[in-house]
Amino acid sequence: MGKVLKLFAPRNMTLAEGAEASLWAATCPDINVSNWHEYQGNYYAHAYGKSGSESELAKDIEVARNYWNLCSTLRRKLLARSCLERRFSSNLPHRDL
Structure with missing residues (x-):
């Protein structure tokens, strides 16, 4: 990392x-x-x-793979949180922002 x-x-x-x-x-x-x-x-x-x-670091395949995995993990967590929020917020009264 x-x-x-x-x-x-x-x-x-x-x-x-x-x-x-x-x-x-x-x-x-x-x-x-x-x-x-x-x-x-x-x-x-x-x-x-x-x-x-x-830079040599920017060409490093291991760094690219780790960065991809990090982004993929964060994406999954954010999507899961978003789905949970939508699921549970549907029972709550909505307000205009």
Whole structure:
């Protein structure tokens, strides 16, 4: 589990800096219908088209498997809780939020 947490650890960036690359990719006017394939699948650690590469940890199959299992477990627990809440809340009076 420690390896998975390291994937999400800050890399000397603020939250805003960490989000900047995703925002750049989502809003860049240079990416359009005719050239999107040049950007697809690339990894951008920084904004403004500076292509990077994944860390060795990000390529680790064991980390990927553990992360998948964690997400799957959390999903099952959340869905089970949601189903129980719906089941038991149906007997309670509802109120508008």
